[in-house]
Amino acid sequence: MRKSGVGADRTFQWITAGAAWLVLLLLGGVAVSMAWGGRLAFETFGWQFVTGRNWDVVAGKFGAFVPIYGTLVTSAIALIIAVPVSIGIALFLTDIAPRWSRGPIAIAIELLAAIPSIIYGMWGLFIFAPFMAAHVEPWLNAHVANKALIGPLFSGPPIGIGMLTAGIVLGIMVIPFIASVAREVFSAVPAPLKESAVALGSTRWEILSRVTLPYTRSAVIGAIFLGLGRALGETMAVTFVLGNAHDLSLSLLMPSNSIAAAIANEFTEADTELYRSSLIALGFLLFAVTFVVLTIAKLLLLRMNRQLGRTH
């Protein structure tokens, strides 16, 4: 009996180890297949694939600068909105809200992450974009567009569909990811640290800015990178409100494109080998960038965990 037990043990261990290898292979497989599928585009265009502005399906010329630019700009807008809001929410939930309300409010914020992105997209297209076109963008045109420096960013036709709207929707979508990590680490700050600040006469703002944030810095930055990773790769919500335009424009009110939206919109219509390869090459770029961003996020969060004395 003992002998069969040992054999079964070994089998069981091999099965679980095999499954673990499969997770690793999955990530490697995605990277390799994207690189392989996109090799035709990379070979044909070289660096022009990244720097070229011309995405011409008919002529078979593919330069992906516009979707890359659109991805970066919308993600930047998303972070500009989501970072302060998420830190505010985390502060509210750890220090300000009445104790009984913290659980329900935290769950409500987390539900923002549960809503499928296609719902964000539909709401964005039918409700939010018309709202932007009717109320926000005319105001921006009238009051911000004439300012120096930032003016050109906010002048353009108020059509609702564009980089600003997409960036705001993305911002809402990443708030729960940043807020939940920030809340967790804020409440893990050792009480004696905060109490000593109180004893020295600090106000709540001073506790946040001089004790809590410095102490949790690496985790908060990690959470921001996590949010960035989400924003870069988000597909459906952006596809609905970005407008699928391949023109480069400085104005945030103009329609644009993103890597994920270009793939979603065009992949099933790609009728030549080069066209399909170009879209897969875009997928490779997206995967590589999010991989780096998420790796940084994970390393920063691990560092925080070690600081808090956790092993995992």
Place this chain on the structure above:
Amino acid sequence: MAIPARRRVADIAAFAFATAATVFGLVWLAWILWTTLVQGAAALTPSLFSQMTPPPGASGGLVNAFYGSAVMILLGVIIGTPIGVAAGTYLAEHGRYTRLAAIVSFVNDILLSAPSIVIGLFVYELVVRNAGHFSGYAGALALAMILLPIVVRTTEESLRLIPDQMREAGFALGLPRWRVTRQILYKAALSAILTGILLGVARIAGETAPLLFTALNNQSWSASLNGPLANVPVVIFQYAMSPYNEWHTLAWAGAFVLTAFVLVLNILVRLLARKGKEQ
């Protein structure tokens, strides 16, 4: 000693900002849910669950899309769960403290947040291109790949929470390790693992991007997984982007059912988790 006015103002401003930020977050949730409820409730009809997706201009339902989604989610769970539980078991038990486990745990967290559209492209390259046609099987495989890291993570975490005394008690009885894992640890972690699977189902139910190039869509009834298969998210996408009013209405109805399903699952998961904690 009174606090100087400037510091007091900064404090009140921070207080007000944090409160406003929370209200800001909750307003979007309320707005989105309210829209989905109002538009969706108006679009709900009995034919939604009895008729096929219609051509433009005609009335119809979403029954083929519901069927396709249900089958692909089920198949995705059947493929993803055993692999996920096994990998999670390796990370927490058999491979604990090994380099492989540390790397896989790290990679798994990256897969959790990786763009789902890339998973769709991967399955296209792997399955659809070789098979020569879109299929429900490819869609289910893509969903399984998204479910997998969620199950790995929750399995690993729930096994780690079990005190080592339980394992030692099992070994003291002379049980081999695999039986300790199967008969003691899985039993103790069962509700947590189920929670993880439910969370995963809630996530893949709304996934659209990975289905666009795998299952695609199918206007008519098809029970076969070996061909393009209708599914709720892609139908919502195509109908919402179309210029036809009837299709918009159907898209809202689908959005309503999908959102209700996902929210109910999420709330169920939280109740389960709370019950597990009380035990």
